[in-house]
Amino acid sequence: MLPQKPFVWRFSFLSCTSMFPMLPVFSRQRIESFATSELNSLGPSQVCPPYSLTFLLESADYVKLVQSATKTGNLNHGKLVHAHMIKTFFKPCLFLQNNLLNMYCKCGDIHSADKLFNKMPKPNIITFNSLISGYIQIGTLDKAMLLFNKARRLGLKLDKYTCAGPLTACSQSGDLYAGKMVHGLILVSGLGSQVVLTNSLIDMYSKCNQVDHARMLFDHANNLDGVSWNSLIAGYAQNGKYEELLTILMKMHQSGLTLNTYTLGSALKACSSNFNGSKIFGTMLHGLTIKLGLHLDVVVGTALLDMYAKTGSLDDAIQIFDQMVDKNVVMYNAMMAGLLQQEKIEDKCAYKALNLFFEMKSCGIKPSMFTYSSLLKACIAVEDFEFAKQTHALICKNGLQSDEYIGSVLIDLYFLLGSIKDAFSCFNSIHNLTIVPITAMIVGYLQKGEFERALALFYELLSSKEKPDEFILSTILSACANMGMLRSGEQIQGYANKIGISRYTIFQNSQIWMYAKSGDLYSANLTFQQMENPDVVSWSTIICSNAQHGHAIEALRFFDLMKSCGIEPNHFAFLGVLIACSHRGLVEEGIRYFDTMKKDHIMTSHVKHCACVVDLLGRAGRLVDAESLILDLGFEHEPVMWRALLSACRIHKDTSTAKRVAEKVIELEPLASASYVLLYNIYMDAGNKQDALKVRKLMEDRRIKKEPGLSWIEVGDQVYSFVSGDRSHKNSELIYAKLDEMLAKTKNLHLMKDEFDYKIELESMTNVLVNYHSEKLAVAFGIIHLPDSAPVRVMKNLRICLDCHMAMKLFSVIEKREIILRDSVRFHHFKDGRCSCGDYW
Template sequence: MLPQKQFLWRFFPFSTPLMFHMLPFSSRQSIESFATLGSVSLSSSQVFPAYSSTFLLESVDYVKLVQSATKTGKLNHGKLVHSHMIKTSFRPCLFLQNNLLNMYCKCGDTRSADKLFDKMSKSNIVTYNSLISGYVQMSNLDKVMILFDKARRLGLKLDKYTCAGALTACSQSGNLSAGKMIHGLILVYGLGSQVVLTNSLIDMYSKCGQVDYARILFDHSDKLDGVSWNSLIAGYVQNGKYEELLTILQKMHQNGLAFNTYTLGSALKACSSNFNGCKMFGTMLHDHAIKLGLHLDVVVGTALLDMYAKTGSLDDAIQIFDQMVDKNVVMYNAMMAGLLQQETIEDKCAYKALNLFFEMKSCGIKPSMFTYSSLLKACIIVEDFKFAKQVHALMCKNGLLSDEYIGSILIDLYSVLGSMMDALLCFNSIHNLTIVPMTAMIFGYLQNGEFESALSLFYELLTYEEKPDEFIFSTIMSSCANMGMLRSGEQIQGHATKVGISRFTIFQNSQIWMYAKSGDLYAANLTFQQMENPDIVSWSTMICSNAQHGHAMEALRFFELMKSCGIEPNHFAFLGVLIACSHRGLVEEGLRYFDTMEKDYKMKLHVKHCVCVVDLLGRAGRLADAESLILRLGFEHEPVMWRALLSACRIHKDTVTAQRVAQKVIELEPLASASYVLLYNIYMDAGNKLAASKVRTLMEERRIKKEPGLSWIQIGDKVYSFVSGDRSHKNSGQIYAKLDEMLATTKRLDSAKDILGYKIEHEHLTNVNYHSEKLAVAFGVLYLSESAPVRVMKNLRICLDCHMTMKLFSIVEKRELIVRDSVRFHHFKDGSCSCGDYW
């Protein structure tokens, strides 16, 4: 037989020793008597039917039991009390019903609260206050406003708790109009002096973006407390008004109010936003926290750590982290985020973030979702595929993969690591696809060159209720530019216009670049002219575009016009100017602009700028000056510099310098095929077949293969690609027949001899007539309308034979042929090229 008290706790589970001793003596005696009777012969299944008629409690006993369940948050205990009332046919008074309602709401069971409310014959303002509080807690904001309105229409006297609950709902939903209406009712009911409502109003106005109204209310209130000050401080932080924040902090200090953890946390959060003087102000707050002894508080410490990390003082952030005694998951997350949010993240910072994860695990701290997101970012930086897989497995174990944010980071991770199959698996595992993972997947496809898949997913995204923003449109448009897909770019422009994004500067800049890179410089110029506020990117894009199309003087004109508009040139603008000078042979102008960069604008010279100058000098025959420039600027370890000089050696048939330069570039990049091919062509052009064959033998010994030439053309919505001698196309018979016809016609032209000048001596190579760009042009001539120009893109520089042949094709077909190679555009028309044979 169980002892009497043990039986009580076993068969009367809603009771606890604490609850039991809260009851009056008579009630405790009744319960003990019931337990004694039950211990004689009844099982647990027989207890409740037995006591329904013999064991009764008074209203005050029920109230105390319900309040105890509310205080401890034990919903099951409260439900057992409620069920006991029902089984004993006890009719609770309104006060007890309100307590039951409050218990259900506080324990998060709004469904049971609704059922109880519907069965209540009477209600008062306490009833509505309990329900409103419960629905605020569950973030069911629409229901809060419905209950508030119902209480008002019933003529119940609204109190501070009713209005405070409704104001909280307005704050969370951003419903300013409803908040103003409640403010008016507060004044009508004479509740304006209640400090709790003043605080709620300050919070509501701040969260609805009207912090100035909050300040007016604050200044005109007679009664304020610490919460009032902190609410206004938080409002200034949320709305980015940092100067006003400093003023209110000074006023608070002058009034003798001590800063607490909430005040310091909010102020330090503002200092993390990098406003003018934020670091100095943050340091002052740090000193004040030390004086108050709050610098070791976990909230203040985390805010300090975050502030130092975001203002570039990573060492100070690490020092704060190391001196903290009681670290929690939030502080670890803040430190990991701080290590990974610097402008240039070093590998050692990423590895330190990974080590913090292991330290967390050893301290028994459970990682959060934010921890895993930081871990994945660290894996992206160090490109550690093996560890990334382990983190992924941990996330699977913890059931985090369905989250769209985590899924998006995983997609980014596998995209960076080049594993699009894994990225697609992560994408498909997300249950509710939104714009975030869709965008991540699109960027992943683009990053790995799977443009058609990216475009297909982008079109699918357009059907979603949540539409893509200007950044996604801009990225897709830039990808169309890189691929030279004019038709797809025009379609995306149409979609952008339809959804109202075409007026964004970031999109217009991408649109300019797309048209320029697709060979339509006229459309690029037209887009630029229609822009209301072109920025430095817009001007730089126009300069570079004109330079690549061979319009050197127009590029220089844009550069000078940009300066006259008060816009200071950046690295890209100067790069465009130097490219223009290089492609047109403007040596003196190019050198002058190059000197201006360093002397007048104090810019650090980049490799790309120096390559342009080396190319400029080399094309002009000043090979010695070009070589000395490389050595003087300290770029002798950059292969691209020597390769530019090697190209100039080929133009001027300088085999002696070419051999020496080729040796340097091959030492720097022993497996790069471009240098070997250049040297081979130099020897062949000079007629030194023996030296050329040695280069070919060396390539075979080192197993170096020449990068195959690839050309592509867009017809309608499809892109067709060709390689030299390609017969994979289903209509290859027609394509080759058309190309042979065009080649035969060119030989009969009277101007052919003048254009060709001479045939390449190593024309015995059988593929010379079937290079990829010739096949692409023939395909375009067959399937494009006669009025449309033929636009072809190529991954390598166009060869001399193809360049001369394209001139003849433009005469034969009486149409413009546009070829974009790896260096520039060539517009062939009426037997001439826009490059002026200078490429």
């Protein structure tokens, strides 16, 4: 029956068949029966050929056209059919409406699906199922759950598909509570035996970190299929329970079920995690894949080579890669990543990865963003920076520079090249600034000594939607440690407590170092004592911390306790022990530990270890032995060794040895100011002004400038820095007045000279330039602004001079304050006129 107001649609026959791909299967007579032409309204140049057809479709025809659009995913075709229904006043039945709704959902037009749903007078359960599935498809999980609850309120009989949708939503959102509610509803509705729902429940519990619940459900289910087994295997893989995964895999094999590529891929991924016995299981699975004839499958082959690469069998991974016939970009990426996953990448592996890239290009395989990320890592490993820049150009050409992982590697590259500006430019080009590129930028700033920039970026991160992890928090604590920013470090510790990261070992290790480097050794020791499972880094850090604060006996006690706990000392632990012996003059103990490191622990001594021993012998006056050690160990080309000996020459006023040693170190480092300054001071201490002036003249001729002394102090939430004679601070008059007041009071202490162990005359305090050294200005500022009960903590970039060391002891008496000063080598705790170093520094 024709509608009361028939609508006439004029178009060409060719146009009809192109818009509706199902139409050619109909008879020509049917097409001509429902089409009419509107060619007269179009210009003669717009239509060809001039057919005039009028058509009206039946419900079955509409259904076929809508289902065709759904199958092909062609939203435009589906909209044309729907538009024709509206314009011809066709009233679709519920079945056709459901097909239309399903088409919109499958094609991703959820807005149109919503409008259609709202106009449907009596939607049934199939209608709800389609729209719930559409919401889940685009990630609108909350609306999917609301629609599910609406279906329940309308009293519709729920089926397995209605319940499967909300379970998928709970899986993706991690909403365990809602998932359990749906599970209960399934049981009440009598749908518990449906294998589809069993599989969805296993997936939901696994993704909500309740894999034990998933296993219980699996064990008590009556109907299981291959998907059930695979879902449980995937759940074990997601939750890191790899041994249980392999156990269920063996049971699946024993049950006679066919292992497919998905199952074997999950199992091999578990073996890639390198747990105890993972390589043995992986080899067994490799044999099983060969037996099943799946070893040449791309998915399984990729998983196999990844497993071998991550378990240390790189040669086996390469062999599998070479055997594969049909290699795709994923396999190439896996092989490149396997070659570059070592902590220290070997040159041969890096070059192999570079060759794989050229092989991909020759085979016509288009590289992905993961390919370029690995390529950049290979370039960095072999220091081929020119090719790395060319790779960057390729990345920009392919529009991948905004990817977070590629951007992170580019940031590492340009920081390595020393170009902070280019690194920052790469950082700004990343659209989705996640924790990965932000961490790379912060680490880069720290490597370049840009601690304030690192902290500023961290605070910017806190104000964004991204949340820092334990790695970035431990990294930023290192910035606070280097800056000596105790208050900022404490605030970061409080934040870590709030988000539940403070118990991570990596964070606690950084926390120990932050407290120690900021002068609060008590809190550093307390943090270590509260650790549940300290690792070798924890022990090494607490040993080095006590050593730098002059607590040599405590450092050696920690070292012995570490060995009694069965933890093998590393290079850093021995370095801490040697520093402790050097700072306390424990010569025999230091030499014994040095010999133990080489003989009992089979460790190769590094330059820093040997420099500590040279410093130890030199301070004890054994200059000849120290020089012999340098030559015997083959470190005569290391400036740090000779500089340590030169410092010892100054202590013992050995000008003849100092001149020879200084010539050696100046020859090795002709532009380093520290050696010239040391020699100059040695001559001045010995009263040899003529030679001292010659050293100064040599520095002027070579245009070598002494590094300026810089001291800084944290007060409130700011860090204030000072240089010698600095008057740039807004309160400089107040600072200088306080300092002059304290210096004047020191002259009155000569009556108590015998009460304290003073080793220099107070008259040296009258030198005007020395009076205003940077550390004195910082201490005066701290005494003015800090509470009386708070210790004054000052950091300095150079070693403290003899005059300032004496002044600090006197200031601690006058002001009745503890003064903690960190110089470039160690800590000095001044209290009641004495220093923790015992004047042995």
